[in-house]
Ligand SMILES: CC(C)[C@H](C(=O)O)[C@@H](O)C(=O)O
């Protein structure tokens with residue numbers, strides 16, 4: 149049974165970094181008898197400019213045949229901001245019900261953090277961001293547009309259903325991490341003192357589910373503003389974080405920044421029930437300024453592929469995939485110290501050289 | 511003509527740090543012939559627990575007789591979170607139309623920042639947060655509460671009126687800063703690629719007003735998630751930031767963290783037109799655990815009083831107030847290097863000793 153991967157390399161540096169990660173996969177798969185197929189799909193800015201369509205409903209439906217989606221980066225200077233984000237990324241998250249956005253915040257040995265006096269022991273947590281509700285539903289409108297009386301609204305939607313499945317995922321993850329030696333603590337990040345309705349729905353569910361089904365997991369609550377302060381002043385206080393969509397967007401990027409930045413930040417958009425494929429992508433953008441120059445650092449993409457393999461292995465019950473995913477992470481971990489003293493976003497090595505370094509470390 | 515100050519010392523360490531700041535004011539006022547009166551008002555947790563009311567409409571109306579409000583901290587362990595925040599802080603912001611939340615992010619020489627390799631030259635900007643709209647309006651509700659079908663909504667309200675007056679304030683501030691040697695750059699922080707309605711109202715106004723009336727000010731736009739990364743990776747790129755209420759709440763606390771933390775973070779809630787009093791408060795909370803022990807660091811409160819005097823001096827056309835405010839800031843600047851190597855939130859000196867250090871530095 150081969151793992152079927154849909155590959156959306158995308159724009160800018162996307163094809164280069166995806167190509168790099170797939171080379172690493174090729175090298176790692178053999179020894180573990182991991183069988184997989186890849187299918188290249190050309191969604192992204194270039195295709196949109198040609199056809200005027202980002203992705204059709206039929207094409208979204210066709211993605212359901214795959215076990216996972218591997219995405220490089222989308223974004224094109226000639227495409228209006230928002231078109232590809234909403235038309236492709238958010239569309240797939242919503243249509244394929246990828247209700248968990250998983251963002252590990254882990255500083256690898258050798259990777260420079262902007263925080264003084266903090267090291268890999270201090271920066272090692274994971275964010276579970278709800279991925280299908282909140283301000284991301286897109287509800288809203290503008291009245292009297294262009295006049296002095298213009299008023300616009302955006303609605304934040306929160307449901308018990310959406311909150312509960314996200315919380316259960318997060319509690320289970322905290323439990324698993326506890327078994328692996330982490331403190332076994334789940335922090336809810338919200339702004340309950342201002343968002344009294346959405347905050348109430350989240351907080352009650354957080355307490356109820358925790359008390360009833362995860363009594364051994366310590367529950368902590370932080371306001372989102374305080375959380376941002378703690379992330380830079382004392383990131384060691386976090387183990388597992390659960391957070392609604394919009395605040396999650398913000399704190400996970402802050403998390404990426406303290407763990408070494410965009411060049412090593414991976415993310416997964418999970419449908420943990422496996423009824424539709426999950427999607428994995430580096431956090432960085434398409435970086436058109438350095439595209440095609442063999443300059444982009446592929447580490448974030450290789451790490452995203454590692455997360456893809458680990459998570460898809462669990463969801464699809466394919467231990468070989470999980471194994472190879474773990475091996476990829478180990479290889480990255482071994483390569484990172486070689487970057488000591490360098491900026492990860494301006495590596496002295498080429499994309500190809502870094503690819504080879506990871507392969508050598510396998 | 512004496513400056514009439516309403517003083518809400520509040521809960522926990524509030525009375526101590528406010529007492530400290532008023533001692534500094536007493537010492538500084540004389541030489542500049544600044545006349546002022548203070549009136550103590552007992553709003554806060556303790557009074558709420560006694561009377562069951564936070565502040566009445568008549569009491570809010572009575573505050574209009576003052577030139578400015580000086581607030582210590584509110585928050586009491588026996589009061590449900592949200593009651594005092596919504597019942598006092600947010601109520602006054604809205605009722606007194608304090609539509610600007612002004613948060614300087616300035617690292618003083620000698621103050622430790624959590625960012626490696628960054629110093630006072632790198633961290634020196636100001637955030638202008640809209641303070642009367644957005645998710646803070648409180649619109650929303652919960653349906654089917656307590657059931658599996660529970661759904662809650664929170665509405666983000668954005669008006670051209672609210673956005674425009676905030677943008678004009680921010681552009682003017684950037685212009686003033688430019689005259690003082692700063693780059694003359696205004697960065698709008700939003701999430702236009704997801705919040706397409708609210709983002710559109712902000713972005714169009716930002717462009718129109720900038721092009722028409724502030725052509726010499728460079729306009730920059732950042733998504734809020736990217737802004738958080740930049741704040742820790744390259745804070746030197748910011749001069750003046752303008753941001754809606756909720757995102758502003760988040761990024762200003764992050765700003766406080768990089769500039770040394772809560773113990774030195776000041777804020778002003780301004781009614782720049784002077785039709786109602788502005789309110790100034792340290793960013794930190796009431797810290798009940800160290801209350802009454804002469805342990806709290808009063809610097810954030812003294813700095814907030816400095817901002818009070820500078821801004822009220824402008825609004826009320828009282829140059830003596832502005833002068834004394836500037837002197838207070840200078841004194842804090844002189845005292846900061848003595849904290850080198852210490853944690854500001856655990857000073858080795860008592861509240862009284864730090865007060866005296868600031869007075870000596872005047
Ligand atoms: C591109 C954008 C729509 C997206 C988001 O806001 O979720 C991105 O910032 C992310 O975090 O994946």
Ligand SMILES: CC(C)[C@H](C(=O)O)[C@@H](O)C(=O)O
Nearest residue numbers: 341342373595596599600759
């Ligand atoms: C106390 C709270 C309501 C308030 C806010 O959210 O605005 C605080 O965080 C602030 O920034 O002044």
